[in-house]
């Protein structure tokens with residue numbers, strides 16, 4: 001056993017070298033992926049199997065509660081029970097909140113339980129690790145929206161944790177939740193995917209794909225080869241499903257391969273088929289020996305998720321009202337120091353709104369372009385901060401793009 005342990009440590013160090021090249025950190029001075037890997041290692045090696053209702057799941061829950069608390073999040077445990085073959089099973093979600101000044105919120109979720117017999121490296125230590133890394137990266141940033149991280153219990157027993165959470169949401173909770181991002185099984189699949197809803201509700205997926213392109217990561221979406229799962233979407237088999245059923249737009253990150261097997265996303269790799277739920281494969285030793293370079297995915301997904309959350313939480317591409325709120329927010333937070341500048345922006349938005357209300361969408365789009373030019377001008381004059389400029393520009397351009405479609 002000692003030999004195996006030493007082997008693991010050497011491989012871990014070697015793999016860590018792979019993870020540690022790449023992107024420069026934004027919010028904190030650590031390489032993307034490194035924090036996710038630490039948490040993943042603890043969950044899979046120090047705790048191991050985390051079956052719902054067992055000591056393993058409870059230990060993982062305590063660990064996650066402490067990890068979020070240590071980061072300074074307002075953290076709570078949401079207990080729930082369900083019946084499985086006549087026996088009551090107790091589990092719980094761990095919820096960590098960073099409150100913003102606006103009522104809108106973004107939820108990021110990953111289940112921390114596992115099936116029996118696995119270390120749960122892939123399913124789903126990987127998702128929990130990336131979630132915690134993102135929590136660490138954004139914890140000190142001023143973000144308009146509320147950010148809520150949820151580590152779900154008992155996903156493998158039928159999405160129990162996410163169902164329990166959604167069952168407690170009231171109508172305004174649902175209306176204020178602008179997006180839910182689910183992370184489940186991120187390392188070993190042949191390709192990196194993001195899925196979302198159909199039509200306008202697919203905006204989280206589209207944004208993630210844009211970010212992937214921008215930072216040079218080969219993120220793609222389900223090509224839709226299987227008619228049961230149209231292009232861009234996925235099945236209702238993970239914690240995004242209860243949110244999706246309530247009409248909340250979702251994004252879902254996963255590594256698998258939609259072009260092999262039954263083309264249902266279930267066969268993750270050409271080399272070894274599905275890794276998840278297989279005790280001989282979903283463990284550190286197997287993954288590091290068969291797919292060592294794919295640990296790098298922790299880096300890629302942490303980078304994408306951090307950017308995705310920041311963009312979603314500051315900029316919802318939907319309305320003039322929203323951009324107006326962002327102007328107010330920027331002024332309150334000191335991003336716009338000059339009252340005249342704030343007034344000029346509001347006046348311009350009122351004009352755009354006027355055209356929108358009249359149904360002159362072409363004119364509205366043209367004036368929205370003018371708004372972006374005004375922002376640029378104000379930034380160059382030092383009237384608004386770079387950050388305020390960026391937040392307002394992302395949202396404004398998204399709105400203009402929507403109108404130009």
Ligand SMILES: [Zn+2]
Nearest residue numbers: 123124184185
């Ligand atoms: Zn899973």
